[in-house]
Amino acid sequence: MPNFHTSTLKKLSYPCTFGETTFVYEAHSARGNILVMASMGGEPMLIRIHPKKEGGFLVKGDKVTRPTQASFLQKVLIDFRDASEAKEIFSNIEPKKFLHVKPSPFLKEINFFANDFRVEREIWVEIGFGSGRHLLHQAKKNPHIQFIGLEIHKPSIEQVVKQCELQKIENILVVDYDARLFMEFLPSNVVGRIFVHFPVPWDKKPHRRVFSAAFIEEALRVLHVKGTLELRTDSPAYFEFSFSQMMQLFKAEISVKKNAELEITSKYEDRWRKMEKDIYDVVLTNEIDSQEITRLGTLCFEERVDFSKIRNAFKEELLRGDGFFVHFEELFEIDDTNGLIRLSFGANERNEKCYLCIHNGMISYLPNAILATKSNVAAHNLMKEWFNGICH
Ligand SMILES: C[S@@+](CC[C@H](N)C(=O)[O-])C[C@H]1O[C@@H](n2cnc3c(N)ncnc32)[C@H](O)[C@@H]1O
Numbered sequence: 001m002p003n004f005h006t007s008t009l010k011k012l013s014y015p016c017t018f019g020e021t022t023f024v025y026e027a028h029s030a031r032g033n034i035l036v037m038a039s040m041g042g043e044p045m046l047i048r049i050h051p052k053k054e055g056g057f058l059v060k061g062d063k064v065t066r067p068t069q070a071s072f073l074q075k076v077l078i079d080f081r082d083a084s085e086a087k088e089i090f091s092n093i094e095p096k097k098f099l100h101v102k103p104s105p106f107l108k109e110i111n112f113f114a115n116d117f118r119v120e121r122e123i124w125v126e127i128g129f130g131s132g133r134h135l136l137h138q139a140k141k142n143p144h145i146q147f148i149g150l151e152i153h154k155p156s157i158e159q160v161v162k163q164c165e166l167q168k169i170e171n172i173l174v175v176d177y178d179a180r181l182f183m184e185f186l187p188s189n190v191v192g193r194i195f196v197h198f199p200v201p202w203d204k205k206p207h208r209r210v211f212s213a214a215f216i217e218e219a220l221r222v223l224h225v226k227g228t229l230e231l232r233t234d235s236p237a238y239f240e241f242s243f244s245q246m247m248q249l250f251k252a253e254i255s256v257k258k259n260a261e262l263e264i265t266s267k268y269e270d271r272w273r274k275m276e277k278d279i280y281d282v283v284l285t286n287e288i289d290s291q292e293i294t295r296l297g298t299l300c301f302e303e304r305v306d307f308s309k310i311r312n313a314f315k316e317e318l319l320r321g322d323g324f325f326v327h328f329e330e331l332f333e334i335d336d337t338n339g340l341i342r343l344s345f346g347a348n349e350r351n352e353k354c355y356l357c358i359h360n361g362m363i364s365y366l367p368n369a370i371l372a373t374k375s376n377v378a379a380h381n382l383m384k385e386w387f388n389g390i391c392h
Contacts, residue, residue: 002074003060004091009049009084012036018083021076027332027340035062035332035340038076043067044366046355047080056089064342064353065367106164107157108173113185114296114371121146122224123186124193127179127210128152130266132160134197137264139172145192147172150179178350179210183218184373188290191222194229198268201235208349211242216249216284221293223286231282232262234272239280246284253285299370299380301363305391307337310358313390314341319382323348324375326382340366345383347375356383363387 014025024037024044034049046062059080061073077093080086108117122145129135129149139147149172151157157176164172175182179196202208211231219229231242246254260281265273272279314331326345333339341356355366370376 001060001063002070002077002093003058004077004081004086004093005052005056005058005089006081006086007056007089008087009057009059010086012083016083019075019079021079021083023080023083025334025338027334029330029332031330033330033332036080038080040067040072040076040079043072045073045076046366047077057086059086064355104161104165106161106172106174108175110175110177110182110185111369111371113175113182117185119146119187119190122192123148123190124195125150125186125191125222126195126197128196128199129160130156130198130268132156132163133266134195134262134264135160135172136163136167136169138195139169140167143171145171149174150177150182152176152178178347180212180215180349181347181373181375183215183222184293185296186222188221188292189224192224192227194219194223194227195232196230197232197266198234198272199231199238201233201238203235203237206241209238209241211238211245213245213248216245220249220284220286220288221290225286225289227286229284229286232269232279234268234277234279236278236280239282243282246282251287253287255281255283255285257281257283297372298368299365299372299376301384301387303384303387304361305358305363305387306361307339307358309391310341310387311339319386321378321382324378324382325351326379326386327351328386337361343383345376345379347373352376 012023014023016023020040022039024039027035032051036047036049038045038047045065045067048060048062050058052058059077061077067073074093081088124138124145125148126135127150129151132149135147135149149160151174154176157174161174196210199210216229223229233239243256246252259279269279311331311333316330317328319326324347327343329342329344331339331341338359340358343356344351344353346352352370354370357364357366
């Protein structure tokens with residue numbers, strides 16, 4: 001994150017414009033932290049100011065409102081430094097370090113699947129593709145299929161996106177998203193195959209496994225009739241666990257193989273084979289046409305609230321529900337009627353970090369397009385109850 005340290009900062013009078021940036025307001029927390037709302041090129045972003053124990057300030061961009069181009073944030077910080085006549089002690093915001101992210105047509109943000117993705121051909125999904133050997137092989141062999149590759153390990157994602165570009169493979173979309181939560185972004189009955197090859201076994205923390213009853217249920221919904229959910233693993237515990245989860249279905253077609261050969265082996269598979277480990281395949285075939293689901297919308301608050309009551313009642317607080325949570329982290333006051341709350345919330349596996357802006361009694365999210373996934377809706381409802389309890 002671009003940042004600078006300074007010994008002094010002159011207070012700005014808001015709103016004001018300096019260089020290409022408009023500085024809209026400043027907000028203060030009880031811990032002494034300051035947020036400055038800035039805007040450049042139509043994009044709102046927050047700057048955080050932390051007073052340092054030894055004197056002076058650390059000024060940096062806020063991760064939550066990260067702009068589309070890192071260079072925007074660097075420019076905003078340069079404008080803020082100059083407007084507030086800061087005396088830099090350390091800085092990494094100079095133009096020579098401007099970063100330009102080159103978007104890749106193969107790498108998609110999750111919002112793409114919520115808003116723009118259209119099913120034009122059969123989809124096959126690979127979960128945790130790792131080095132991507134299997135995904136790339138299948139995509140080249142099946143050019144009529146749209147592949148979606150899910151991974152959470154950034155170097156693997158970069159490597160596979162690069163391979164798609166180099167090898168001009170145009171039927172793969174890569175997503176950096178937790179596979180346990182991704183299926184709800186897909187329509188029903190559109191997927192032919194879901195590959196889960198050598199998932200992390202999590203023998204000591206089974207709740208972290210990709211496979212669960214809820215995951216199997218969502219997988220069956222997105223699979224068309226005769227579509228398959230295919231697990232390949234070297235872990236007897238994972239095999240038994242997944243098999244028993246499938247057997248709990250009222251009706252199921254399940255096939256099991258031991259030490260079957262595939263056309264392509266992954267790095268993990270090569271390693272296990274050298275160690276002469278057994279490999280298990282469990283394939284669940286979907287037999288049911290599922291109901292359509294409505295497209296995911298975004299979350300919003302309708303009820304009015306009273307910022308002064310919220311400010312008086314606020315304390316850092318963690319609320320938990322079944323599989324989801326809301327963590328109210330810090331409250332920032334702009335004036336008596338306006339402020340922001342920094343919070344994280346959503347599924348235990350993957351949380352959203354954002355601000356709630358309270359402006360003239362209305363609450364909005366910043367960034368504003370928070371997707372209405374099941375866990376986010378549940379957490380949002382918990383927040384609404386929390387606000388209700390304080391304000392009404
Ligand atoms: C043991 S590696 C196997 C990689 C590859 N399938 C292979 O056979 O070589 C497991 C991979 O799953 C990824 N992974 C783990 N949990 C995941 C999740 N919840 N969603 C998506 N990917 C996940 C990890 O980052 C890792 O790359």
